[in-house]
Amino acid sequence: MCLFCTAVVYAQEKVEYKDIESVTFFGVDYTLVKLYGAGEEPLQYKMLFRELNNEIRSNTKTYNLSKLLDKKEVTIKSDYTNEANNKIDPNTLKILNKEYKVTPDQVQEYIRTIHTGDTSGYGIIMLCTLLDRSRSRGLYYIVTFDIATREIIRSKEVESKAAGNSFQTYWGASIANALKVANK
Numbered sequence: 120m121c122l123f124c125t126a127v128v129y130a131q132e133k134v135e136y137k138d139i140e141s142v143t144f145f146g147v148d149y150t151l152v153k154l155y156g157a158g159e160e161p162l163q164y165k166m167l168f169r170e171l172n173n174e175i176r177s178n179t180k181t182y183n184l185s186k187l188l189d190k191k192e193v194t195i196k197s198d199y200t201n202e203a204n205n206k207i208d209p210n211t212l213k214i215l216n217k218e219y220k221v222t223p224d225q226v227q228e229y230i231r232t233i234h235t236g237d238t239s240g241y242g243i244i245m246l247c248t249l250l251d252r253s254r255s256r257g258l259y260y261i262v263t264f265d266i267a268t269r270e271i272i273r274s275k276e277v278e279s280k281a282a283g284n285s286f287q288t289y290w291g292a293s294i295a296n297a298l299k300v301a302n303k
Contacts, residue, residue: 134241136263136273142190143235143266145244146172146197147259147294149204151221151229153214156253159286161209164250168204170287171294172197181291187298188243199234200244221248223274226260231269242266245297250290255281257293261301277301 184193249258279296283289
């Protein structure tokens, strides 16, 4: 019996990120984010979150997800993410501790709660955890997971540079830069 159980466990090989060809990109989720050094009002950020997800969908030159994620096929489905971002209480966003961190356990717990609708296969979501205006940086977890089981295939924490003239361009650059280094 033990031999049979061992054989079954080994037969279920873990999927490698590089072997996944098709994914659903759920957008950038800001429900775990905190703001440090932000001069703008938190409500402006809340509105920005939807604009950035819309920008990813429409600006395929900057956000060529197939290329950035190194996948043959990427479907964008940011409805859930936009709904979750809309529920954020802007009064809870600003913090005084620039060393704020989200742990891998918190990421795992959050992945278990994501509503993916009738989507199947593999998903990728960016969880923004900190927007630090004082250091011009954004912190993100880029998480690839099995949609059915919520098993995390890969979770990579990325710090990326923000830059640009407008509020949207500035934080949009941090997303693009995070995606550029995600596969390195």
